Amino acid sequence: IAGITQAPTSQILAAGRRMTLRCTQDMRHNAMYWYRQDLGLGLRLIHYSNTAGTTGKGEVPDGYSVSRANTDDFPLTLASAVPSQTSVYFCASSDQTDTQYFGPGTRLTVL
């Protein structure tokens, strides 16, 4: 069982480019999340999804969009990347106990 996988592991991106971070889970969890973590700081919630077909905004949603076409996948898209979006991005899913399981992260640098 892989749990949660994220791709790519890391990426350097030119400002203004579009980028999709991929997240897949095989635990059949209904809820999924995207967080960003800036150097030395805690995690901030970007978007979440309670179940397939629904999404919601977290603490810092601006500049990001998500979709949840099925239970397993929850991609995060940056339509036009800016340097302030340089961060480490973590995807997570949660079971019925609300315990969150995190992926390994994607390190994104926007130049």
Place this chain on the structure above:
Amino acid sequence: LAKTTQPISMDSYEGQEVNITCSHNNIATNDYITWYQQFPSQGPRFIIQGYKTKVTNEVASLFIPADRKSSTLSLPRVSLSDTAVYYCLVVPQRAAAGNKLTFGGGTRVLVKP
């Protein structure tokens, strides 16, 4: 949503017990206290959750007094590999996902030889 306050950092030595206290004065009746651990370059990992009194698992113990306004994570006999950031969260029971879960800055624990 209850705000949590925990120390920014703590140093310890191998073999010692580490206790991290988290304050959550505004905790609601249906809230649980949850702790996550994050190693460098990894995502956070759930370690323990409790509602009241004491909870123990193979990783840690969680002590919650009767008023539930604080909680203490106890790591017994730490080793160098316990160096990590530890986050205290207050989680509503059966919360709607996402915007009710807040990770603060956490406590950076450094275990020295």
